[in-house]
Amino acid sequence: MTKTKPYQIIHIKLNKDHDLSLVIKPNQKYYLVFWWKTIPLGNLYINENGVEDLERTILKVIIPTLTYYGLKKTGNIEGLLSSKREHFFKQINSILTPFINKKIPKKVDVSVVICTRNRSESLKKCLNKLQNQTCQPSEVLVIDNAPFDNTTEKVVKQFSNVNYYIEPTPGLSFARNLGVKQAKNAIIAFTDDDVEVDKLWIFNIWDTFKNNNIDALTGLIIASSLETESQQIFEKYWGFNKGYQDIYFDKKYLTNSTEVPRIWELGAGANMAFRKDIICKLNYFDERLGAGASGCSEDSELWFRMLLENSKIQYNPRIIVFHEHRSQITQLKKQLFSYMKGHVVAALIHHSQNKTLGYKKYIFNLPKYYLLLFRLGFPNYRFRYKTLWAEFTGYFSGIKFYILNKNKPAITKK
Structure with a gap:
Protein backbone atom coordinates (compact mmCIF):
# COMPACT_ATOMS: atom_id res chain seq x y z
CA MET A 1 0.00 0.00 0.00
CA ASN A 101 -3.86 50.17 9.46
CA LYS A 102 -6.62 50.28 12.04
CA LYS A 103 -6.49 51.53 15.59
CA ILE A 104 -6.67 48.43 17.78
CA PRO A 105 -7.88 48.75 21.39
CA LYS A 106 -6.28 46.63 24.11
CA LYS A 107 -9.58 45.07 25.15
CA VAL A 108 -13.12 44.92 23.75
CA ASP A 109 -16.50 43.75 25.04
CA VAL A 110 -16.65 40.35 23.38
CA SER A 111 -17.45 37.08 25.17
CA VAL A 112 -15.61 34.00 23.86
CA VAL A 113 -17.33 30.65 24.42
CA ILE A 114 -15.40 27.39 24.04
CA CYS A 115 -17.38 24.19 24.48
CA THR A 116 -15.26 21.13 25.23
CA ARG A 117 -15.39 17.58 26.48
CA ASN A 118 -12.30 15.83 27.83
CA ARG A 119 -9.79 17.25 25.35
CA SER A 120 -7.63 19.09 27.85
CA GLU A 121 -4.42 19.19 25.79
CA SER A 122 -6.16 20.71 22.77
CA LEU A 123 -8.01 23.15 25.03
CA LYS A 124 -4.76 24.33 26.60
CA LYS A 125 -3.30 25.16 23.16
CA CYS A 126 -6.49 27.00 22.24
CA LEU A 127 -6.47 29.07 25.45
CA ASN A 128 -2.78 29.90 25.05
CA LYS A 129 -3.49 31.38 21.62
CA LEU A 130 -6.34 33.42 23.07
CA GLN A 131 -3.92 34.87 25.63
CA ASN A 132 -1.77 36.17 22.75
CA GLN A 133 -4.51 38.23 21.13
CA THR A 134 -3.47 41.72 20.05
CA CYS A 135 -6.87 42.82 21.35
CA GLN A 136 -8.14 40.89 24.36
CA PRO A 137 -11.76 39.79 24.89
CA SER A 138 -13.25 41.00 28.14
CA GLU A 139 -14.60 37.53 28.89
CA VAL A 140 -13.67 33.90 28.09
CA LEU A 141 -15.98 31.05 29.09
CA VAL A 142 -15.13 27.35 28.93
CA ILE A 143 -18.18 25.09 29.01
CA ASP A 144 -17.25 21.58 30.13
CA ASN A 145 -19.90 19.34 28.59
CA ALA A 146 -20.72 16.23 30.67
CA PRO A 147 -17.06 15.58 31.54
CA PHE A 148 -15.69 12.18 32.53
CA ASP A 149 -13.13 13.74 34.90
CA ASN A 150 -11.74 17.09 36.07
CA THR A 151 -8.91 17.47 33.53
CA THR A 152 -10.63 20.38 31.78
CA GLU A 153 -11.16 22.21 35.06
CA LYS A 154 -7.47 21.77 35.91
CA VAL A 155 -6.46 23.36 32.60
CA VAL A 156 -8.83 26.30 33.06
CA LYS A 157 -7.42 26.99 36.53
CA GLN A 158 -4.08 27.76 34.86
CA PHE A 159 -5.70 30.81 33.22
CA SER A 160 -6.81 33.46 35.69
CA ASN A 161 -9.05 35.28 33.21
CA VAL A 162 -11.05 32.24 32.03
CA ASN A 163 -14.41 31.29 33.57
CA TYR A 164 -15.31 27.62 33.98
CA TYR A 165 -18.83 26.14 33.80
CA ILE A 166 -20.14 22.58 33.70
CA GLU A 167 -23.08 21.64 31.49
CA PRO A 168 -24.09 18.18 32.80
CA THR A 169 -26.38 17.26 29.89
CA PRO A 170 -24.38 15.76 26.99
CA GLY A 171 -24.77 17.66 23.73
CA LEU A 172 -23.03 20.60 22.08
CA SER A 173 -26.22 22.65 21.83
CA PHE A 174 -26.77 22.36 25.59
CA ALA A 175 -23.21 23.59 26.13
CA ARG A 176 -23.52 26.44 23.62
CA ASN A 177 -26.80 27.56 25.17
CA LEU A 178 -25.29 27.65 28.65
CA GLY A 179 -22.47 29.77 27.25
CA VAL A 180 -24.96 32.20 25.74
CA LYS A 181 -26.88 32.49 29.01
CA GLN A 182 -23.73 33.09 31.07
CA ALA A 183 -22.09 35.54 28.64
CA LYS A 184 -22.17 39.14 29.85
CA ASN A 185 -21.45 40.90 26.54
CA ALA A 186 -23.64 41.76 23.57
CA ILE A 187 -21.28 39.97 21.15
CA ILE A 188 -20.55 36.26 21.61
CA ALA A 189 -17.78 34.51 19.67
CA PHE A 190 -17.58 30.73 19.44
CA THR A 191 -14.56 28.60 18.69
CA ASP A 192 -13.57 24.98 19.30
CA ASP A 193 -10.91 23.37 21.44
CA ASP A 194 -9.10 21.95 18.36
CA VAL A 195 -8.58 25.44 16.95
CA GLU A 196 -5.84 28.05 17.28
CA VAL A 197 -7.02 31.60 16.64
CA ASP A 198 -5.22 34.28 14.67
CA LYS A 199 -3.78 37.18 16.72
CA LEU A 200 -6.37 39.60 15.30
CA TRP A 201 -9.32 37.24 15.70
CA ILE A 202 -11.06 39.11 18.51
CA PHE A 203 -10.39 42.56 17.07
CA ASN A 204 -11.71 41.63 13.63
CA ILE A 205 -14.87 40.11 15.13
CA TRP A 206 -15.53 43.24 17.20
CA ASP A 207 -14.64 45.55 14.31
CA THR A 208 -16.92 43.70 11.86
CA PHE A 209 -19.93 44.03 14.15
CA LYS A 210 -19.09 47.67 14.87
CA ASN A 211 -18.93 48.68 11.22
CA ASN A 212 -21.60 46.49 9.65
CA ASN A 213 -25.32 46.05 10.16
CA ILE A 214 -25.16 42.31 10.79
CA ASP A 215 -26.51 39.87 13.37
CA ALA A 216 -23.92 37.11 12.97
CA LEU A 217 -20.67 36.34 11.21
CA THR A 218 -18.43 33.48 10.20
CA GLY A 219 -14.77 33.49 9.23
CA LEU A 220 -11.97 31.76 7.38
CA ILE A 221 -10.75 28.40 8.69
CA ILE A 222 -7.32 27.28 7.48
CA ALA A 223 -5.97 23.76 8.00
CA SER A 224 -3.09 23.65 10.47
CA SER A 225 -1.82 20.28 9.24
CA LEU A 226 -2.18 18.23 6.04
CA GLU A 227 0.26 15.48 6.89
CA THR A 228 -2.03 12.46 6.75
CA GLU A 229 -4.41 11.06 4.17
CA SER A 230 -7.31 11.67 6.55
CA GLN A 231 -6.48 15.37 6.89
CA GLN A 232 -6.08 15.75 3.13
CA ILE A 233 -9.40 14.06 2.40
CA PHE A 234 -11.19 16.29 4.89
CA GLU A 235 -9.67 19.53 3.61
CA LYS A 236 -10.31 18.77 -0.06
CA TYR A 237 -13.86 17.46 0.27
CA TRP A 238 -15.20 18.63 3.64
CA GLY A 239 -13.00 21.59 4.53
CA PHE A 240 -14.21 24.74 6.25
CA ASN A 241 -12.33 27.20 4.01
CA LYS A 242 -15.06 29.26 2.31
CA GLY A 243 -12.76 31.52 0.31
CA TYR A 244 -10.99 34.86 0.57
CA GLN A 245 -13.73 37.37 -0.24
CA ASP A 246 -16.48 38.75 2.00
CA ILE A 247 -19.94 37.28 1.42
CA TYR A 248 -23.19 38.73 2.76
CA PHE A 249 -26.30 36.65 3.41
CA ASP A 250 -29.90 37.67 4.06
CA LYS A 251 -33.34 36.20 3.39
CA LYS A 252 -32.79 36.48 -0.36
CA TYR A 253 -30.18 33.74 -0.06
CA LEU A 254 -33.05 31.40 0.80
CA THR A 255 -35.71 32.68 -1.56
CA ASN A 256 -33.67 33.56 -4.67
CA SER A 257 -31.83 30.26 -4.96
CA THR A 258 -32.63 28.06 -7.96
CA GLU A 259 -31.74 24.98 -5.91
CA VAL A 260 -31.87 24.03 -2.25
CA PRO A 261 -30.19 26.77 -0.17
CA ARG A 262 -26.87 25.31 1.00
CA ILE A 263 -27.04 26.90 4.41
CA TRP A 264 -24.16 24.71 5.64
CA GLU A 265 -21.82 26.62 3.31
CA LEU A 266 -22.08 29.87 5.30
CA GLY A 267 -19.21 28.80 7.55
CA ALA A 268 -18.52 26.55 10.52
CA GLY A 269 -19.11 26.59 14.26
CA ALA A 270 -15.37 26.66 14.95
CA ASN A 271 -15.29 30.29 13.84
CA MET A 272 -18.55 32.17 14.29
CA ALA A 273 -20.03 34.99 16.33
CA PHE A 274 -23.48 36.41 17.09
CA ARG A 275 -25.22 39.29 18.71
CA LYS A 276 -26.51 37.75 21.92
CA ASP A 277 -29.97 39.23 21.55
CA ILE A 278 -30.60 37.46 18.23
CA ILE A 279 -29.80 34.05 19.76
CA CYS A 280 -32.14 34.76 22.66
CA LYS A 281 -34.85 36.08 20.36
CA LEU A 282 -34.75 32.92 18.24
CA ASN A 283 -34.76 30.66 21.32
CA TYR A 284 -31.17 29.40 21.28
CA PHE A 285 -29.52 26.44 19.55
CA ASP A 286 -31.72 23.42 18.82
CA GLU A 287 -30.88 20.76 21.44
CA ARG A 288 -31.68 17.96 18.99
CA LEU A 289 -28.71 18.99 16.86
CA GLY A 290 -24.96 19.06 17.33
CA ALA A 291 -22.34 16.69 18.72
CA GLY A 292 -23.81 14.44 21.40
CA ALA A 293 -27.24 14.50 19.72
CA SER A 294 -27.76 14.36 15.95
CA GLY A 295 -24.03 14.81 15.34
CA CYS A 296 -23.69 18.32 13.90
CA SER A 297 -25.48 21.26 12.20
CA GLU A 298 -26.68 23.12 15.29
CA ASP A 299 -24.82 26.13 13.89
CA SER A 300 -26.29 26.10 10.38
CA GLU A 301 -29.81 25.45 11.69
CA LEU A 302 -29.61 28.66 13.72
CA TRP A 303 -28.30 30.54 10.67
CA PHE A 304 -31.30 29.19 8.75
CA ARG A 305 -33.78 30.52 11.30
CA MET A 306 -31.94 33.83 11.33
CA LEU A 307 -32.25 34.23 7.56
CA LEU A 308 -35.93 33.27 7.68
CA GLU A 309 -36.35 36.21 10.08
CA ASN A 310 -34.43 38.46 7.65
CA SER A 311 -31.33 38.72 9.82
CA LYS A 312 -28.02 39.48 8.11
CA ILE A 313 -24.92 37.28 8.27
CA GLN A 314 -21.44 38.09 6.97
CA TYR A 315 -18.61 35.77 6.03
CA ASN A 316 -15.39 37.70 6.70
CA PRO A 317 -12.14 35.99 5.60
CA ARG A 318 -10.04 38.34 7.75
CA ILE A 319 -11.46 36.59 10.84
CA ILE A 320 -9.12 33.61 10.87
CA VAL A 321 -8.59 30.42 12.83
CA PHE A 322 -6.43 27.36 12.20
CA HIS A 323 -8.09 23.95 12.57
CA GLU A 324 -6.47 20.61 13.39
CA HIS A 325 -8.24 18.01 11.23
CA ARG A 326 -8.57 14.40 12.39
CA SER A 327 -5.31 12.60 11.63
CA GLN A 328 -6.58 9.00 11.34
CA ILE A 329 -8.99 7.50 8.81
CA THR A 330 -10.90 5.75 11.61
CA GLN A 331 -11.43 9.12 13.31
CA LEU A 332 -12.49 10.71 10.02
CA LYS A 333 -15.02 7.97 9.28
CA LYS A 334 -16.59 8.46 12.69
CA GLN A 335 -16.65 12.22 12.17
CA LEU A 336 -18.24 12.02 8.71
CA PHE A 337 -20.84 9.54 9.94
CA SER A 338 -21.87 12.16 12.51
CA TYR A 339 -21.67 14.97 9.96
CA MET A 340 -23.99 13.22 7.53
CA LYS A 341 -26.36 12.15 10.29
CA GLY A 342 -26.65 15.70 11.61
CA HIS A 343 -26.82 17.13 8.10
CA VAL A 344 -29.86 15.01 7.27
CA VAL A 345 -31.63 15.83 10.54
CA ALA A 346 -31.03 19.56 10.10
CA ALA A 347 -32.27 19.52 6.49
CA LEU A 348 -35.49 17.80 7.55
CA ILE A 349 -35.93 20.35 10.33
CA HIS A 350 -35.45 23.09 7.71
CA HIS A 351 -38.22 21.45 5.68
CA SER A 352 -40.53 21.48 8.70
CA GLN A 353 -39.81 25.21 9.09
CA ASN A 354 -40.33 26.07 5.41
CA LYS A 355 -41.70 23.51 2.97
CA THR A 356 -41.07 25.60 -0.16
CA LEU A 357 -37.26 25.51 -0.25
CA GLY A 358 -36.70 21.96 -1.48
CA TYR A 359 -34.97 20.33 1.48
CA LYS A 360 -37.19 17.23 1.45
CA LYS A 361 -36.42 16.60 -2.22
CA TYR A 362 -32.74 17.22 -1.55
CA ILE A 363 -32.69 14.56 1.18
CA PHE A 364 -34.68 12.15 -1.00
CA ASN A 365 -32.09 12.50 -3.80
CA LEU A 366 -28.97 12.07 -1.65
CA PRO A 367 -28.90 8.24 -1.93
CA LYS A 368 -28.75 8.56 -5.74
CA TYR A 369 -25.71 10.79 -5.36
CA TYR A 370 -24.03 8.26 -3.09
CA LEU A 371 -24.80 5.34 -5.39
CA LEU A 372 -23.01 7.27 -8.14
CA LEU A 373 -20.00 7.78 -5.85
CA PHE A 374 -19.96 4.06 -5.03
CA ARG A 375 -19.83 3.30 -8.75
CA LEU A 376 -17.06 5.83 -9.34
CA GLY A 377 -14.98 4.48 -6.45
CA PHE A 378 -15.32 0.82 -7.38
CA PRO A 379 -13.42 -1.44 -6.85
CA ASN A 380 -10.59 0.05 -4.77
CA TYR A 381 -12.34 2.95 -3.00
CA ARG A 382 -9.22 5.04 -2.54
CA PHE A 383 -8.86 8.52 -1.05
CA ARG A 384 -12.20 10.38 -1.17
CA TYR A 385 -14.08 7.08 -1.60
CA LYS A 386 -12.68 5.54 1.61
CA THR A 387 -15.32 7.21 3.78
CA LEU A 388 -18.38 6.54 1.59
CA TRP A 389 -19.84 3.78 3.73
CA ALA A 390 -19.57 5.88 6.89
CA GLU A 391 -21.33 8.77 5.15
CA PHE A 392 -24.00 6.54 3.62
CA THR A 393 -24.85 4.83 6.92
CA GLY A 394 -24.82 8.25 8.59
CA TYR A 395 -27.53 9.30 6.14
CA PHE A 396 -29.87 6.51 7.23
CA SER A 397 -29.01 7.07 10.88
CA GLY A 398 -30.09 10.68 10.39
CA ILE A 399 -33.44 9.62 8.92
CA LYS A 400 -34.03 7.35 11.91
CA PHE A 401 -32.96 10.02 14.41
CA TYR A 402 -35.31 12.58 12.87
CA ILE A 403 -38.29 10.21 12.96
CA LEU A 404 -37.64 9.43 16.63
CA ASN A 405 -37.01 13.03 17.69
CA LYS A 406 -39.02 15.28 15.36
CA ASN A 407 -41.79 15.85 17.90
CA LYS A 408 -39.44 16.63 20.77
CA PRO A 409 -39.08 20.30 21.71
CA ALA A 410 -36.05 22.11 20.32
CA ILE A 411 -35.40 23.59 23.75
CA THR A 412 -36.00 21.91 27.10
CA LYS A 413 -33.64 23.92 29.31
CA LYS A 414 -34.88 27.46 29.83
Missing part, protein backbone atom coordinates in the same frame (compact mmCIF):
# COMPACT_ATOMS: atom_id res chain seq x y z
CA THR A 2 1.39 3.40 -1.02
CA LYS A 3 1.77 5.80 1.88
CA THR A 4 0.22 9.23 1.35
CA LYS A 5 2.83 11.96 1.12
CA PRO A 6 2.22 14.91 3.44
CA TYR A 7 1.56 18.43 2.22
CA GLN A 8 3.92 20.92 3.78
CA ILE A 9 1.92 24.03 4.69
CA ILE A 10 3.82 27.24 3.96
CA HIS A 11 2.44 30.71 4.60
CA ILE A 12 3.88 33.15 2.04
CA LYS A 13 3.90 36.87 2.91
CA LEU A 14 3.94 38.51 -0.50
CA ASN A 15 4.87 41.88 1.02
CA LYS A 16 8.24 40.35 1.86
CA ASP A 17 10.87 39.15 -0.58
CA HIS A 18 10.56 35.45 -1.34
CA ASP A 19 12.59 33.37 -3.74
CA LEU A 20 9.99 30.65 -4.19
CA SER A 21 12.47 28.52 -6.11
CA LEU A 22 14.28 28.07 -2.80
CA VAL A 23 11.07 27.25 -0.95
CA ILE A 24 9.62 24.70 -3.39
CA LYS A 25 11.64 21.50 -3.67
CA PRO A 26 11.09 18.86 -6.39
CA ASN A 27 9.07 15.71 -5.64
CA GLN A 28 7.41 17.30 -2.61
CA LYS A 29 3.81 18.33 -1.92
CA TYR A 30 2.97 21.83 -0.72
CA TYR A 31 -0.06 23.76 0.41
CA LEU A 32 0.75 27.44 0.02
CA VAL A 33 -1.31 30.19 1.66
CA PHE A 34 -0.65 33.68 0.30
CA TRP A 35 -0.89 36.81 2.45
CA TRP A 36 -0.36 40.52 2.18
CA LYS A 37 0.65 41.37 5.74
CA THR A 38 -2.41 40.23 7.76
CA ILE A 39 -4.78 39.76 4.80
CA PRO A 40 -5.14 36.23 3.35
CA LEU A 41 -5.36 36.23 -0.46
CA GLY A 42 -5.63 32.61 -1.57
CA ASN A 43 -4.17 29.13 -1.42
CA LEU A 44 -2.53 26.70 -3.83
CA TYR A 45 -1.91 22.95 -3.82
CA ILE A 46 1.37 21.85 -5.43
CA ASN A 47 1.85 18.12 -6.02
CA GLU A 48 5.07 16.17 -6.65
CA ASN A 49 5.23 17.12 -10.32
CA GLY A 50 5.20 20.84 -9.42
CA VAL A 51 3.76 23.61 -11.59
CA GLU A 52 5.08 24.82 -14.91
CA ASP A 53 5.09 28.54 -14.13
CA LEU A 54 4.75 29.13 -10.39
CA GLU A 55 4.61 32.93 -10.49
CA ARG A 56 1.86 33.01 -13.10
CA THR A 57 -0.08 30.35 -11.18
CA ILE A 58 0.14 32.37 -7.97
CA LEU A 59 -1.17 35.45 -9.73
CA LYS A 60 -4.15 33.50 -11.05
CA VAL A 61 -4.89 32.46 -7.45
CA ILE A 62 -4.67 35.89 -5.82
CA ILE A 63 -6.01 38.24 -8.51
CA PRO A 64 -9.74 37.41 -7.90
CA THR A 65 -9.29 38.37 -4.24
CA LEU A 66 -7.33 41.50 -5.07
CA THR A 67 -9.95 42.51 -7.63
CA TYR A 68 -12.60 42.16 -4.92
CA TYR A 69 -10.59 44.53 -2.70
CA GLY A 70 -10.34 47.08 -5.51
CA LEU A 71 -7.40 46.18 -7.74
CA LYS A 72 -7.72 48.04 -11.02
CA LYS A 73 -7.62 46.22 -14.34
CA THR A 74 -4.02 45.43 -15.11
CA GLY A 75 -4.16 43.79 -18.51
CA ASN A 76 -2.84 40.30 -18.97
CA ILE A 77 -0.99 38.43 -16.27
CA GLU A 78 2.32 38.70 -18.09
CA GLY A 79 2.14 42.46 -17.58
CA LEU A 80 2.34 41.93 -13.82
CA LEU A 81 5.58 40.02 -13.99
CA SER A 82 9.19 41.21 -13.93
CA SER A 83 9.46 44.93 -14.70
CA LYS A 84 5.97 45.90 -13.46
CA ARG A 85 6.10 43.93 -10.23
CA GLU A 86 7.06 46.91 -8.05
CA HIS A 87 4.13 48.95 -9.35
CA PHE A 88 1.82 45.97 -8.83
CA PHE A 89 2.93 45.57 -5.21
CA LYS A 90 2.43 49.28 -4.55
CA GLN A 91 -1.11 48.98 -5.84
CA ILE A 92 -1.77 45.96 -3.60
CA ASN A 93 -0.48 47.86 -0.59
CA SER A 94 -2.66 50.84 -1.44
CA ILE A 95 -5.92 48.89 -1.66
CA LEU A 96 -5.27 46.75 1.43
CA THR A 97 -3.89 49.42 3.77
CA PRO A 98 -7.40 50.51 4.94
CA PHE A 99 -7.99 46.94 6.14
CA ILE A 100 -4.63 46.77 7.93
